Amino acid sequence: MNAVPPDAAVASSDRLRITEIFLSLQGEARAIGWPTVFVRLTGCPLRCQYCDTAYAFHGGEWWQIDDILAEVARHGARHVCVTGGEPLSQKRCISLLKRLCDEGYDVSLETSGAIDIADVDPRVSRVLDIKTPGSMEVHRNLWSNLPLLTPHDQVKFVICSREDFDWAKDVVAEHRLTDVCDVLFSPSFAQIKPSDLADWIVAERLPVRFQLQLHKILWNDEPGR
Numbered sequence: 419m420n421a422v423p424p425d426a427a428v429a430s431s432d433r434l435r436i437t438e439i440f441l442s443l444q445g446e447a448r449a450i451g452w453p454t455v456f457v458r459l460t461g462c463p464l465r466c467q468y469c470d471t472a473y474a475f476h477g478g479e480w481w482q483i484d485d486i487l488a489e490v491a492r493h494g495a496r497h498v499c500v501t502g503g504e505p506l507s508q509k510r511c512i513s514l515l516k517r518l519c520d521e522g523y524d525v526s527l528e529t530s531g532a533i534d535i536a537d538v539d540p541r542v543s544r545v546l547d548i549k550t551p552g553s554m555e556v557h558r559n560l561w562s563n564l565p566l567l568t569p570h571d572q573v574k575f576v577i578c579s580r581e582d583f584d585w586a587k588d589v590v591a592e593h594r595l596t597d598v599c600d601v602l603f604s605p606s607f608a609q610i611k612p613s614d615l616a617d618w619i620v621a622e623r624l625p626v627r628f629q630l631q632l633h634k635i636l637w638n639d640e641p642g643r
Contacts, residue, residue, distance in 0.1 A: 441456075
């Protein structure tokens, strides 16, 4: 059997499966409103019942990390968001995040919270999505991630019901999350009225940030926007 050329071996180990790379406005979290390049990785081990990016579960194309960086640079934005699917389900996502930081970008990672974040470059703002019971994936939460959070990170809860709100409120208090980083509450669009969630937060004097997904308001969640 012929040996694999060393450069070919490196190339095969330095690539990721990508669903799309595009420029838009960041629709949520701390960088909301900023022109942002989104790098959407393919694949996710979770199946949240409200998922709005199921098209990223399968398919995609293999990209070399150097080519991903070149495409990001072509768009000319300072902010880059690596998302999915679940981007950390591809192990080489860790390398991509480091390379983006090395290039001087303001990098965020949107992750489900079901995979260990310990190896993510500390320059990355990790947006950790804690799954509520209403997501149907609450059992996938990796609670050992929470002690790893820093003020540079963010925690997000998608709220599907009043029961979800009360559950999330208890998690925030138990783990003292608002003492560590920004905590974001978002309504699950098809399940509760945004005004109801806003009223609950105000009534409870809860020190969390209410957010609506800007891209849904502007473009009705159209892929690539």
